[in-house]
Amino acid sequence: MSNAVTMTSEITVRPVQSMSGDAMVVAAARVSTSGEEAAALVNLPAEESTGLIRYLMRHRHGTPFEHSALTFFVHAPIFVFREWHRHRIGHSYNEESARYRPLKPVFWVPRRDRAMIPIDGWKPGRPKFLTVDQAIRVDWKNSGQGQHGTTTELTAEADEWYAREVDRDRRAYQLAYDLYQESLADGYALEVARCKLPVGIYSSCWVTVNLRSLMAFLSLRTHEPAANHVSYPQAEIEEAARACEQAFKAGWPVTHAAFCEFGREAP
Ligand SMILES: Cc1cc2nc3c(=O)[nH]c(=O)nc-3n(C[C@H](O)[C@H](O)[C@H](O)COP(=O)(O)OP(=O)(O)OC[C@H]3O[C@@H](n4cnc5c(N)ncnc54)[C@H](O)[C@@H]3O)c2cc1C
Structure with missing residues (x-):
């Protein structure tokens, strides 16, 4: 095998699985008043969820968002994972092991x-x-x-x-x-x-995150001047966070719109 290093700036974030959508947020919230009948709401059309989802977001009722989740495959330099792994709550990680297999000569x-x-x-x-x-x-x-x-x-x-x-x-x-x-x-x-090996070497990881924790991650790892709390993340983790946000927006358009409307804060 050649030892010649490959240098790249690419950061890959690929959804592996996506669990539920806006209707699940509504169904989880409705458990409080509908009990077991709430399960029937998981196929509700997204537009019927808007009012309740906006209410939950505005008043920071966060737990209904925890019943939705995304799993991502991430290929990024180790310094990105150093920052990502600081997010402890509602995130699950499995990373390739440099103890069990040699890392490839791919660097940022x-x-x-x-x-x-x-x-x-x-x-x-x-x-x-x-x-x-x-x-x-x-x-x-x-x-x-x-x-x-x-x-x-x-x-x-x-x-x-x-x-x-x-x-x-x-x-x-x-x-x-x-x-x-x-x-x-x-x-x-x-x-x-x-x-x-320096922190510029690439590693790969699976990240599973519930929607509430994803919003907390996005609020800290994206820079938005209009956000309630403006963060200044490093560009590379922001690039990865933006890719996660695309999957969030595609799967939960109503929740994503409410997240942006109320200042990009986790409820
Ligand atoms: C721009 C930027 C710069 C940073 N600079 C530095 C730096 O210089 N040095 C450094 O070490 N880190 C730095 N960090 C990392 C930062 O301190 C956090 O570790 C990281 O953003 C994860 O945030 P979190 O703890 O809210 O996330 P999570 O661990 O996912 O926690 C989510 C929430 O759960 C609650 N929570 C979690 N654990 C506890 C606990 N033990 N006790 C009470 N409540 C808890 C809190 O409400 C927390 O906000 C930086 C982060 C950003 C975004």
């Missing part, structure tokens, strides 16, 4: 257009970044070159700046992976050899 690199250069006055609670092109434009403006540099020159300088970062990533990843293979060839166990 930032996309060329990712905002990643901290602005002046950067604050940890509200990080703000520029793309390499934007940062060069600011540099040029500050140095008075702005009027003279052409777009072609700017792109060339940005390409070079980005290429230097990608090259550093490649060298670090290749060295780490070669040494990992060297340890395995020397007879060391996977669980010991893996310590040299």
Whole structure:
């Protein structure tokens, strides 16, 4: 097997299964007044659920949303899972084991257009970044070159700046992976050899999450200026969260609309 590292920016989030829909939220809420007859409501047309679902969301009656769930297959760098696994409630995880099988030489690199250069006055609670092109434009403006540099020159300088970062990533990843293979060839166990692999290496995981906890996750891992509580997540977990949100919206359109309407807060 070749040890040459592959570098990618792709993050995969693929639904494996989806349990129920808006009508289940209504049926679960109706148990309180209908008892065993509530089960008959699970096939209710979605539009008939709107009023009650909006009421539940607005008044933060959260438990009816816990009877719906989604399972995702996720392929992402380990630093994304480090953040995702912090969500403990209503999330179940099964991850591939680097103790039991060697990790593949697949590593993350930032996309060329990712905002990643901290602005002046950067604050940890509200990080703000520029793309390499934007940062060069600011540099040029500050140095008075702005009027003279052409777009072609700017792109060339940005390409070079980005290429230097990608090259550093490649060298670090290749060295780490070669040494990992060297340890395995020397007879060391996977669980010991893996310590040299960086958090940019990819792993895969199944995540099962109930709808209430998914909303809590989305409220923290997406950035929406109009939300009741504005969060500033790292771009890569936000990308994964947005993919989860698409599956949520497709399967529970009424609940998703109410979630957005009432400030993207978990009920
Ligand atoms: C933008 C951002 C920056 C972050 N920065 C850091 C950082 O610098 N360092 C760091 O360590 N983490 C950081 N985190 C992670 C953060 O502190 C949480 O661990 C993570 O967001 C999971 O949130 P949670 O605990 O609400 O989720 P869950 O664990 O899913 O919990 C959901 C809810 O259940 C309740 N709950 C869960 N456990 C308990 C408990 N033991 N006692 C009482 N109530 C409980 C709470 O109401 C909680 O909100 C960051 C998160 C974000 C979004």
